[in-house]
Amino acid sequence: MTSIDGALLDFKRLDQLAQGNTSIHRLDPRAKVLATVVFIVSVISYGKYELTALLPFFLFPVFMVAFGNLPLGYVVKKILLLCPFVLMVGIFNPFIDRVVLVQLGPFGVTGGMISFASIIIRAALTVGISIVLVSVTGFPNICRALERMGMPRVFAVQLLFLHRYIFVLTEEGGRVSRARQLRSFGGKGLGIKTHGSLLGHFLLRTWLRAERIHMAMLARGFAGKFHSRHEYRFGGSEILFLFGWSTLFITFRLYNGSQLLGSFLTGIFP
């Protein structure tokens, strides 16, 4: 149970970070969301053996962490949390794809090894930037940005509710599961059967809660529309941010960014 509670606290930390007041935090969420989308599409559109060309992309998350005043350790820890899943995805590549692509002296680097490394780097980039985006923007603002860019309101409202009630529901789930644990004395309780009815009860509770929330909304005149104070403006700094970074990502994608940086540097220091 401690792990669920711990994960929850960490979630809340994301929200606290989003309340910062740096130049990155103050940008219109739409600019940040769009730049992130361009970033992710660029990163995942590479071929499976691409490795070096991905490395320059770390510039963007590092920039955001630095200027958004985020704790680097926290972001890295969050990325590591997802590592097991990524490892599962790519772990068999080195065994399946044994074609040697690069010969480093006596050691032959196979295609499988390279594609495995490529998967890990891509995951780190995309997961990392998503976490960074939420911590400099806040989940509700991202939903609003998506809505204002044309996502149907129903989805935006769904996401907002999910974010609001995930805390309440996890806490409730935690309590139910603790109650079961305490009465099963280290054994399995009654096995899978209890979990069935446990889940059923949980669903019913969720349903009842949804009804009560709807009641509270109706009591305050809800008529299907969410209003909010729009205080963000898509101004000069947003345009600069969005187009600057997008151009960079697309350039990296079209020309090998590492080579570009390399020739640029060797051009300066011949």
Added chain:
Amino acid sequence: MSHHIVEVRDLHHVYPDGTSALRGVSFRITHGESVALIGANGAGKSTLLLHLNGYLAPTSGEIRIGDYPLTKATLPEIRRAVGMVFQDPDDQLFMPTVYDDVAFGPFNLGLPIQEVERRVMDALEQVGGTHLRNKPPYHLSEGEKKKVAIATVLSMSPDIFVMDEPTNGLDPFSRRQLMALLKEFNHTKIFTSHDLDMVLELCDRTIVLHNGEILADGLTTEIFRDDNLLSHCHLEKPLSMQGCPICGKQ
């Protein structure tokens, strides 16, 4: 100021599963009164409350809020007039921040943004919660949540203030604070509660429900002296009216 009146005439409610929850309830609450609805679990308190802002429709009988009978057409006006605070503040607070939550009602009323802003700040100030305005609701303590839930209703400037179990789940200090706050309101107030000491302090009048019927309706102090009535309704005298547990003195 006749719109602060709540009138219920011969109200019956039968749930779809056949449970008869209210059986001929009638009362009239006038402007500025503070009334407690008490009764055992399952006596029909919550069902009655849900009728007052039209969430449940009566099986038979009539409800009038102020000058309006409660019908589908008058529902929006009645929901503005009757501010209802639910028992679990987690159900009441569903927006990303406290500010958004308090602004939810006024925005739905179609008020301009400056007016919304003013009302939100007024409501938060009234409950002593201006410093909470940018916090997400799940970061609040239970007492803070209750206060904010009250602010979400105050911001709509209701004429009638209805609250289900106000002091439930609060520590003694938060309970005191909340009671002091509720005492200041000039609205017509209706509370349901099992906290009879609170009822004694806040409500001059008490309505006792039992199995969907009104068994008594009168001065709180008189009702709480009637031992037979209380025990018949599974209730008990408030602690402050019982003798000292050590010396037995009143």
